[in-house]
Amino acid sequence: MSSILEPKEVLLQTLPGTEIQERVLTPVSTIDAEWDAHCSQTDRVFLKVDTQGFERQVLNGAQDHLGEILGIQLELSLLPLYEGEELYLSYLNDLEAWGLEPFMIWETYFSRMHGRQLQIDVVYMRSEHKASGS
Numbered sequence: 001m002s003s004i005l006e007p008k009e010v011l012l013q014t015l016p017g018t019e020i021q022e023r024v025l026t027p028v029s030t031i032d033a034e035w036d037a038h039c040s041q042t043d044r045v046f047l048k049v050d051t052q053g054f055e056r057q058v059l060n061g062a063q064d065h066l067g068e069i070l071g072i073q074l075e076l077s078l079l080p081l082y083e084g085e086e087l088y089l090s091y092l093n094d095l096e097a098w099g100l101e102p103f104m105i106w107e108t109y110f111s112r113m114h115g116r117q118l119q120i121d122v123v124y125m126r127s128e129h130k131a132s133g134s
Contacts, residue, residue: 011081014111014118030061046071053082066098071125075108078117088120100124
C-alpha cells in the first residue's frame with residue numbers, strides 16, 4: 001500500500017506487516033491539468049480513485065471537469081487510517097451536490113482484530129436527471 005499520507009497507528013495495528021519500506025519523491029499533477037491530453041469531448045469518462053486517503057485532493061484537482069465525469073469509484077475509510085484523511089460521510093454529500101449518486105457499495109477491508117469494516121468501495125454514477133440536462 002502506497003500513500004502520500006502518513007499511516008495512522010490503527011492501520012499499522014490492523015495490518016501488522018505494514019511498515020514504511022521507502023520514501024520516494026514522485027511528481028503529482030491534477031486531473032484538470034492532464035484532462036486535455038487524455039480525454040476528448042466525446043469520451044465517456046469513469047474515474048477510479050484509489051489513493052490511500054488522498055481522495056479529497058484528487059477530487060479537488062478535478063473541479064473544472066467534474067461535470068464531464070459520468071462515474072467515480074472511491075475507496076473510502078470508515079475510520080481514519082491515514083493522517084489528514086477524510087471519512088466516507090464527507091464524500092456522500094459532496095458527490096451528490098456534483099450530480100453523482102451512490103450506485104454500488106462493497107466492502108474492501110474488514111479487520112478481525114477490530115471486529116469492524118475499515119474501508120468500502122463506492123461507485124457513484126451521474127444521476128439520470130443530471131446527465132440528460134433536465
